[in-house]
Amino acid sequence: MRDDAATQTRPVNLILLGPPGAGKGTQARMLEEGFGLIQLSTGDLLRGAVAAGTEAGLAAKAVMDRGDLVSDEIVLAVLKERLAQPDVAAGIILDGFPRTAGQAAALDDLMAERGQQIDAVISLAVEDEAMVARVAGRYTCASCGEGYHDQFKQPAVAGVCDKCGGTQMKRRPDDNAETVRTRLNAYHADTAPLIDYYAARGTLTEIDAMSDIGEVRAGMAAIVGKLTSA
Ligand code: ADP
Numbered sequence: 001m002r003d004d005a006a007t008q009t010r011p012v013n014l015i016l017l018g019p020p021g022a023g024k025g026t027q028a029r030m031l032e033e034g035f036g037l038i039q040l041s042t043g044d045l046l047r048g049a050v051a052a053g054t055e056a057g058l059a060a061k062a063v064m065d066r067g068d069l070v071s072d073e074i075v076l077a078v079l080k081e082r083l084a085q086p087d088v089a090a091g092i093i094l095d096g097f098p099r100t101a102g103q104a105a106a107l108d109d110l111m112a113e114r115g116q117q118i119d120a121v122i123s124l125a126v127e128d129e130a131m132v133a134r135v136a137g138r139y140t141c142a143s144c145g146e147g148y149h150d151q152f153k154q155p156a157v158a159g160v161c162d163k164c165g166g167t168q169m170k171r172r173p174d175d176n177a178e179t180v181r182t183r184l185n186a187y188h189a190d191t192a193p194l195i196d197y198y199a200a201r202g203t204l205t206e207i208d209a210m211s212d213i214g215e216v217r218a219g220m221a222a223i224v225g226k227l228t229s230a
């Protein structure tokens with residue numbers, strides 16, 4: 001992946017679309033490393049707000065625990081705050097945003113205000129049933145956030161993070177089979193229609209995300225490599 005970084009000539013702004021467990025976070029972190037882009041996960045931003053006990057976090061917590069969608073207003077507020085930081089000039093990978101038609105329209109306005117555009121929307125195509133096992137087996141390093149899976153992505157040494165050597169691993173309270181079903185329903189009702197929205201603009205690329213992590217990564221790198229060197 002390091003070789004890809006050498007070919008980067010311009011920052012790009014990407015959206016990763018896909019249901020919970022599709023691999024958006026996993027792939028976004030790899031694209032960060034390989035292409036110097038910045039991952040913006042609205043889920044992470046909201047979890048940060050919950051942990052900090054902000055007004056937005058307090059309002060979002062119960063909704064997130066249920067697996068429903070947080071209001072567009074709150075999500076846009078945390079995203080705008082993050083976009084005000086200068087590092088995003090390197091190019092962004094939106095992970096988990098937009099999730100509704102309202103958010104997609106707001107993103108269009110936001111990009112226009114910034115004199116920028118979304119260069120590509122990558123839709124990670126998966127089968128719902130496989131997502132329950134992916135999400136239920138997910139855990140992350142509490143120090144650096146690297147993601148792992150009980151079955152599909154284990155650290156080289158059990159309990160020790162490959163990236164930072166951390167030994168504290170954590171699981172999300174909403175990563176249980178029941179909540180995943182609610183989240184999948186929310187995806188199909190509110191987010192999947194965005195596939196057509198972006199396809200109509202010619203910015204959509206679909207990738208088979210049922211194959212293993214390395215294969216998906218290679219497909220992603222090919223798509224993003226073309227964009228950054230264009
Ligand atoms: P998302 O951000 O789309 O919700 P994640 O990237 O967190 O999904 O992936 C969910 C879980 O599935 C993680 O534990 C991750 O290690 C694992 N995973 C990601 N991509 C794949 C894949 N292609 N095959 C198998 N497991 C995967």
Ligand code: AMP
Pocket residue numbers: 020041042043044046063064065067068069070071072075095096097098099100103174183
């Ligand atoms: P994620 O980390 O992407 O799996 O998101 C976790 C939870 O945060 C979701 O189930 C929602 O409750 C909330 N969330 C994250 N991003 C959004 C968004 N763009 N719109 C609405 N809710 C969101």
